[in-house]
Amino acid sequence: MNLKQLSEHLGLSQTTVSRALNGYPEVSESTRKRVQLAAAEGNYRPNLRAMSLATGKAMTIGHVIPVADQHDVVNPIFAEFVAGASQVYKQHGYELTLTIAETRNEESIYRSIAARGAVDGVIVHSPKRTEPRLALLREIGLPFVVHGRVSESDTPYNWIDMNNRRAFKQATQLLIDLGHTDIALINGDESLNFAWLRRLGFEDAMRENKLPIKKALMASADLTETFGYQTASALLKCSDCPTAFLASSYVVALGIRRAIGQAGLQMGKDISVIIHDDELSYFDNDGAIPQFTATRSSVREAGILAADMLLKQIDDPTLFPQNTLLESHLTMGLSTGPAKRA
Amino acid sequence: MNLKQLSEHLGLSQTTVSRALNGYPEVSESTRKRVQLAAAEGNYRPNLRAMSLATGKAMTIGHVIPVADQHDVVNPIFAEFVAGASQVYKQHGYELTLTIAETRNEESIYRSIAARGAVDGVIVHSPKRTEPRLALLREIGLPFVVHGRVSESDTPYNWIDMNNRRAFKQATQLLIDLGHTDIALINGDESLNFAWLRRLGFEDAMRENKLPIKKALMASADLTETFGYQTASALLKCSDCPTAFLASSYVVALGIRRAIGQAGLQMGKDISVIIHDDELSYFDNDGAIPQFTATRSSVREAGILAADMLLKQIDDPTLFPQNTLLESHLTMGLSTGPAKRA
DNA sequence: ACATTCATCCAAAGCGCCTTGAATAGACAG
């Protein structure tokens, strides 16, 4: 069932039917009713392609997920973020297309997306400390919202981010207050800005408390369970072991916990751990007392807000770029305790 | 830059330019070269919407992810599956759109997708034991591939699945061979077919070995860490505790491991655990000896195969439905050992 | 009675592409 058929069926012109369905005022209420009824009966849905060709709007948002190569780790937070964003899109009649972009093709992929008219805007995931994508997207003229910030950018742009620096400063301070001085930071890839900011937050706190920042206690890589395990295992064997760990994700903390257990130590007693918890739905770090002390921030919520921001920007391109900085909540769990003096 | 502009720039008709770029033979090689060069220079990409309107093909595949409600758990395997599938789509010039469908709207969502002409086919995720979606999609006439099988379906359809029943039978047998008789099954939601089949596999082995199947040792729910922890904790307190666990996912096994540790027991010594491992990239259950004994099957690989199957089906709609049954590999890890007699 | 307004509705153009059917020109055969 398409517009033509529907209009013939009703004995009306395509114009009138289209207007009736799209809420234009130049249609009498009685015919509008009639049209709506017939459309519902015939299960009529305007063809998205035709519509978008006619209006010039794609009614689609692109999510571009960067990976180093095809076999790279897929960051588990994407699914959760996208789950949030997609709610918003659905409400506004938008579709969501997903593109996995290898870093080396990134530019051509963005250009292609734009030139093909496939999307009205994109969400930029996993920004690096310096982001060539911003300039690229501006040049192309494609509206975008970054999930995360870019440290080194002068020109304003849309972003939504969690206050990584503050969260990790706060978490570090808590560990220091508990008496820990040798704190290890198991961080994400520090060429990514979120990880970089977390490190700065960590260093902020250490410096303010006049504690030495030891390179040996900092590691940075993809946040896999194995990375957490191996790094923590090694650190727990060294001469002056850390008494506390700061973990950049739940997953990596699982590895740390494994290492602690294997070393015959007890988490929350011998060794303290604080994680950043993105509140992934299958790791509900919850219950009466959460197992991990954590800085928490819902990445699904971030997805909702980012989608909202992007649609607003598309709706009104003259809008000045928006920013949203989410604060995390520090919640006490079972994984922290006072430092044991060596 | 669109076709018209490009053709005017070249002093050719749109027909010729279009044909030159799409590889039709009615164009001299010299002009084809000229056109290709100009297209590359002008960064010309055919507008996807116009193309799809003209050809009637959307050049897009839909992935529809069912959830119970908006706040539901997002299964972590989707991201990995999609990562695989998207490789294939890219190679063939297809886009991928993602839709999260609440079960209660499912029918209208599929109908809407089809009527809007937004996709050429869909991947059906998370099939239940009985699937109204199959009949629906057939009625609509939308090509589809199911990731998983539906137990109760007479009519053939495209699917790709892992041999869940066999995998769990095999895993159970291994535990039995190690001397375990009280084996707990921590399974996914058994209204979903994969979980149902795993249960059948488990029961197959128990029955063949004349061991009692105890309802009290079987649990079924969303595969979260907490579910694993709580269930295992409870089971380890009961009078006749299980000496082994069969876990339907890595995540749920993490919870089980936590419970075991907390009970003062040792995994692989006091209690054995076998998991099914979907080989998620951030849980590389690998190394010299994997931490978990597991039946393994790459869900990313499944995504690749499913996408391939779907594109073939779209390419030739007369094709008889294809099936692929993947076998899992049982690999020994640190989490299993001989049963300790009580 | 005539001009003017207003509420409805419609015909047709256009979005950017592909594709059918035809035209043109050069090559070749008779």
Next chain:
DNA sequence: CTGTCTATTCAAGGCGCTTTGGATGAATGT
């Protein structure tokens, strides 16, 4: 030199929708 092929190229229509610019008739005002 004319007729027939073949190789190239083109004009125009159509995909399904929105939207511009009327058209129509009834209602209103003078």
